[in-house]
Amino acid sequence: MxxxxxxxxRLVKGIVVLFAIAILNxxxxxxxxxxxxxxxxxxxxxxxxxxxxQLRARFGLDQPLIEQLWIYLKxxxxxxxxxxxxxxxxxLELILDRLPATLLxxxxxxxxxxxxxxxxxxxxxxxxxxWQDSVITTLALVFYATPLFWIALMSQIIFSLKLGLVPNVxxxxxxxxxxxxxxxxxxxxxxxxxxxxxxxxxxxxxxxMMRASMLEIAGADFVKTARAKGLSPGVVSRRHVAxxxxxxxxxxxxxxxxxxxxxxxxxxxxxxWPGIGRLMFDALVQRDYSVLLGVFxxxxxxxxxxxxxxxxxxxxxxxxxxxxx
Amino acid sequence: MTGLRLGLALAASVLALGAATAQEPKxxxxxHVVVQPEPPMLMQGLNQNGPTNMVAGNIYESLLRxxxxxxxxxxxxxxxEISPDAKVYTFKLQEGVTWHxxxxxxxxxxxxxxDKFLREVHPRWRPIVNAQVETIEKVDxxxxxxxxxxxxxxxxxxxxxxSAPMIPKxxxxxxxxxxxxxxxxxxxxxxxxxxxxxKGSYIHLVKNENYWLKGKxxxxxxxxQIIPDAAARAVAYETGKVDVLTGGSVDVYxxxxxxxxxxxCMTTKGWEMFAPHAWLTPNVRNxxxxxxxxxxxxMYAIDREFGKDVVWGGLGKLPTGPISSKTRFYSSDVPTYAxxxxxxxxxxxASGYKxxxxxxxxxxxxxxxxxxxxxxxxxxxxxxVKIQIENTDVPGWTQKASNWDFDLNFNFLYxxxxxxxxxxxxxISSNIAKGNPFANVGGYSNPEVDKLFxxxxxxxxxxxxxxxxxxxQKLLADELPVLWLLEMDFPTIYxxxxxxxxxTGIGVDDGxxxxxxx
Numbered sequence: 117m118x119x120x121x122x123x124x125x126r127l128v129k130g131i132v133v134l135f136a137i138a139i140l141n142x143x144x145x146x147x148x149x150x151x152x153x154x155x156x157x158x159x160x161x162x163x164x165x166x167x168x169x170q171l172r173a174r175f176g177l178d179q180p181l182i183e184q185l186w187i188y189l190k191x192x193x194x195x196x197x198x199x200x201x202x203x204x205x206x207x208l209e210l211i212l213d214r215l216p217a218t219l220l221x222x223x224x225x226x227x228x229x230x231x232x233x234x235x236x237x238x239x240x241x242x243x244x245x246x247w248q249d250s251v252i253t254t255l256a257l258v259f260y261a262t263p264l265f266w267i268a269l270m271s272q273i274i275f276s277l278k279l280g281l282v283p284n285v286x287x288x289x290x291x292x293x294x295x296x297x298x299x300x301x302x303x304x305x306x307x308x309x310x311x312x313x314x315x316x317x318x319x320x321x322x323x324x325m326m327r328a329s330m331l332e333i334a335g336a337d338f339v340k341t342a343r344a345k346g347l348s349p350g351v352v353s354r355r356h357v358a359x360x361x362x363x364x365x366x367x368x369x370x371x372x373x374x375x376x377x378x379x380x381x382x383x384x385x386x387x388x389w390p391g392i393g394r395l396m397f398d399a400l401v402q403r404d405y406s407v408l409l410g411v412f413x414x415x416x417x418x419x420x421x422x423x424x425x426x427x428x429x430x431x432x433x434x435x436x437x438x439x440x441x
Numbered sequence: 442m443t444g445l446r447l448g449l450a451l452a453a454s455v456l457a458l459g460a461a462t463a464q465e466p467k468x469x470x471x472x473h474v475v476v477q478p479e480p481p482m483l484m485q486g487l488n489q490n491g492p493t494n495m496v497a498g499n500i501y502e503s504l505l506r507x508x509x510x511x512x513x514x515x516x517x518x519x520x521x522e523i524s525p526d527a528k529v530y531t532f533k534l535q536e537g538v539t540w541h542x543x544x545x546x547x548x549x550x551x552x553x554x555x556d557k558f559l560r561e562v563h564p565r566w567r568p569i570v571n572a573q574v575e576t577i578e579k580v581d582x583x584x585x586x587x588x589x590x591x592x593x594x595x596x597x598x599x600x601x602x603x604s605a606p607m608i609p610k611x612x613x614x615x616x617x618x619x620x621x622x623x624x625x626x627x628x629x630x631x632x633x634x635x636x637x638x639x640k641g642s643y644i645h646l647v648k649n650e651n652y653w654l655k656g657k658x659x660x661x662x663x664x665x666q667i668i669p670d671a672a673a674r675a676v677a678y679e680t681g682k683v684d685v686l687t688g689g690s691v692d693v694y695x696x697x698x699x700x701x702x703x704x705x706c707m708t709t710k711g712w713e714m715f716a717p718h719a720w721l722t723p724n725v726r727n728x729x730x731x732x733x734x735x736x737x738x739x740m741y742a743i744d745r746e747f748g749k750d751v752v753w754g755g756l757g758k759l760p761t762g763p764i765s766s767k768t769r770f771y772s773s774d775v776p777t778y779a780x781x782x783x784x785x786x787x788x789x790x791a792s793g794y795k796x797x798x799x800x801x802x803x804x805x806x807x808x809x810x811x812x813x814x815x816x817x818x819x820x821x822x823x824x825x826v827k828i829q830i831e832n833t834d835v836p837g838w839t840q841k842a843s844n845w846d847f848d849l850n851f852n853f854l855y856x857x858x859x860x861x862x863x864x865x866x867x868x869i870s871s872n873i874a875k876g877n878p879f880a881n882v883g884g885y886s887n888p889e890v891d892k893l894f895x896x897x898x899x900x901x902x903x904x905x906x907x908x909x910x911x912x913x914q915k916l917l918a919d920e921l922p923v924l925w926l927l928e929m930d931f932p933t934i935y936x937x938x939x940x941x942x943x944x945t946g947i948g949v950d951d952g953x954x955x956x957x958x959x
Binding site for chain 1: 471473478479481482488489490491562564565567568619620624625639640641642643645662664666667668669670672673674676677679680682833834835836837839840841843854855874876877878879
């Protein structure tokens with residue numbers, strides 16, 4: 117089977133999966149108590165039967181359930197993700213609006229954690245049992261075990277409040293109207309804490325996985341052979357051990373990459389980062405069905421897409437792996 | 442010691458007041474304010490959520506404003522007259538008022554707003570206009586006459602901006618109001634205009650250069666920042682990102698700490714119109730909760746002082762009955778319930794309570810409410826009542842409360858300036874309806890209470906109304922259809938160089954007209 121056939125097959129499977137997920141999502145969110153009209157009316161501190169009826173009609177909730185499902189699927193088939201009455205905007209617009217900030221945060225955290233994690237893991241493996249190893253594994257354990265929100269708040273108190281180095285919340289300085297380089301610098305400053313917080317957790321995961329994987333490979337016969345050939349430890353480590361050890365890391369990176377668009381609810385909330393994670397979380401507590409379904413759909417499409425991509429990266433990292441496997 | 446400190450504080454505030462009035466407001470400047478959660482929309486005629494009101498109350502205006510004593514003040518109405526039989530209200534409008542799009546504001550807009558728009562969509566105005574109002578007419582371009590079916594004392598309190606915001610007729614008449622694209626670009630007459638709303642980040646309001654009140658507003662810009670986490674909001678204030686922390690936007694245990702920061706002022710004023718009143722609603726349909734002795738037992742068993750001082754960090758005041766002491770028609774001549782576990786045990790025993798489990802529905806509005814549930818559970822278990830706390834999210838709570846699916850339920854309601862609007866709704870039997878968590882969800886029904894509230898609403902004079910409300914307060918405090926826990930305070934924390942921020946009965950909701958920055 118060649119690459120094109122492989123891709124076509126995976127795409128068809130992907131579409132079937134997405135369709136199933138879309139239907140599942142639809143019923144899943146309706147299993148939660150309450151509905152968007154009731155929430156909206158409840159928040160206003162006053163409501164009567166007339167208002168609820170008006171709002172339900174507006175949300176399309178006065179239609180039979182099966183009719184609502186049909187409208188939803190029909191829309192999605194033509195890539196129309198619907199309209200959020202609550203936010204008075206088309207869902208696609210809401211999601212696209214949040215996309216740059218989301219990708220910036222999750223992308224930065226992804227790159228930081230992947231780079232740092234692989235480097236730390238490799239270093240720890242080469243110095244296994246020595247003090248460098250202890251420091252790295254201890255750090256990784258601390259990053260891994262500490263709750264994200266705690267790190268997030270503590271980093272705000274230390275870096276923003278006590279040291280005054282970077283701002284604690286937001287995407288950029290509101291009202292400053294920076295442009296060009298000044299704006300990029302301003303955004304970078306705002307990005308620092310959330311990207312670091314989010315990145316640390318994954319750094320720990322990558323470091324631990326890379327270390328374990330390297331140590332496992334280091335004992336393999338072909339590594340002994342390479343050493344026996346007289347190759348320097350650095351070359352053995354880079355060319356023979358690391359390249360083989362990277363496969364599980366690629367798997368993990370593929371998983372993380374699939375979640376890039378889903379955003380990071382906790383980090384975005386604590387740092388007031390205007391990303392998709394918060395859009396989704398707000399939609400959840402407001403039972404804003406159309407937004408919730410839209411985010412779910414886009415996120416699952418990304419997961420499916422990145423799964424296909426991960427399979428391709430496997431082939432690059434290790435040509436022995438057949439696309440068919 | 443405490444007396445001295447209070448004296449000093451008073452002296453300081455008197456001095457500050459003197460200084461503030463003596464100073465000439467400075468023009469210009471930008472103020473950053475916290476708004477949380479993000480409002481769903483800013484079209485105040487269609488949505489009256491707390492955050493919506495906080496922002497939109499500076500974009501829209503109503504006929505009247507209310508000072509901190511809830512006296513009506515001119516706003517879009519320059520003056521008003523009430524006929525001797527208390528049935529005809531004539532409002533004279535300000536001259537030279539324009540909408541943000543430049544069109545003139547006239548009596549046609551007022552008639553459209555009150556008679557058509559709000560009658561159709563506003564859950565608070567609809568029952569008033571349908572039950573009390575005979576006609577709403579334009580007399581001339583700047584005069585509107587409202588004729589009532591019978592005297593209705595609270596009428597003059599109904600024109601607060603969230604309750605009756607003026608809506609532009611030229612944009613909404615003949616359209617499907619809720620689907621009008623203009624809902625995204627609110628057009629009011631207010632001192633500020635919407636410049637930009639970056640969803641998830643901020644709402645940017647700018648000065649209305651053509652504002653009818655000459656020389657106002659003083660500020661150039663307001664940024665309402667959306668910061669979802671309470672601790673991060675506190676840090677944002679401390680690092681200078683925001684200047685104003687609006688009521689309820691930081692955790693109660695942070696209030697005292699933040700208030701002590703340099704150049705920081707704190708006030709609990711600006712909530713007189715709403716006067717949030719918190720209580721536990723017993724579902725009187727559910728067995729023992731229908732028993733008055735049992736409810737009285739619960740009231741004696743709850744250490745309400747502890748709730749106020751510890752759970753709410755000393756903010757607020759203990760209520761004595763259904764009407765807040767901060768509003769009109771309050772009476773302290775009622776039976777009271779001081780914390781007394783021994784008496785509680787006696788009453789609960791006499792009520793015939795058999796040890797059945799009572800479900801306590803927690804209000805999912807943050808940690809403070811959860812702590813309060815736990816404190817009350819402990820109080821009640823100390824006198825032998827079995828309590829099981831139920832937790833859910835906001836939509837879950839709304840549904841359970843609306844559909845009467847609870848034994849005991851936390852809630853807090855606004856008093857809305859008059860008992861006929863904010864109080865009666867929780868006790869009268871005609872308001873026992875599913876679908877609304879702020880109706881009479883406990884199911885308490887008493888013909889005498891119904892009669893007293895009905896008569897008080899339409900009694901001709903304030904003295905007559907007071908007499909009836911005094912009676913009903915006494916009666917309800919004995920019957921305990923709900924267990925009143927706290928007259929809540931929502932402190933506004935702000936930099937002291939932001940002046941004149943809280944000057945009305947709704948505080949920052951319409952406060953930026955007069956505010957200025959030193």
